[in-house]
Amino acid sequence: MTLRGEFPVLARKFRQLAAAWRALEVSVVEDLPSGERPAASDRLAEVVTDGTADLQPALRAMDAISMEIGRPISIEIADSLHAAALALLRTQRRLDDEFRCHRAATELARAVQGRGPRWIGWARSIRSGVDGCVDSLRSTENTMLRCWRETAELAMRFGIEEGSEGRR
Secondary structure: OOHHHHHHHHHHHHHHHHHHHHHHHHHHHHOOOOOOOOHHHHHHHHHHHHHHHHHHHHHHHHHHHHHHOOOOOOHHHHHHHHHHHHHHHHHHHHHHHHHHOHHHHHHHHHHHOOOOHHHHHHHHHHHHHHHHHHHHHHHHHHHHHHHHHHHHHHHHHHOOOOOOOOOO
8 A cells, every 4th residue: 555545544543543542531530430439540540631632642643644645745744653653652651551561450450349340340441441442552553654664665765855845
């Protein structure tokens, strides 16, 4: 597939990732059972809120890339891909460090232990949301890698330089 063909796919994948992350945020924040909250719930709420904020530059970058489609390849596209790649990296680290590692899983299990079925359901919905984010993240990363490969090939072929639009 060509770079111009990959851009719409990448934009769609980012929107899907943002939707999966939003579903996780709903599980963590809005589906929180009433009553006394464990400290872990506040920490997870902060994590998902920060994650939502980290995805916003990537979504704006996808808008910027969409406006570049049909024009000669420029440094702006590389800058937008870089912003998007940073968001993917931060999302991956956030998922791994705050949800998927042994410490995080143990902390969540301890937080809901003995609190009843609503809390256990809350923890399960978080795990399910994390799984959805991981699947979407992997798919987005694969598309991002294809975009980088296409961009690098074009740069090698046509010599894209800062401030120029390259040749085509």
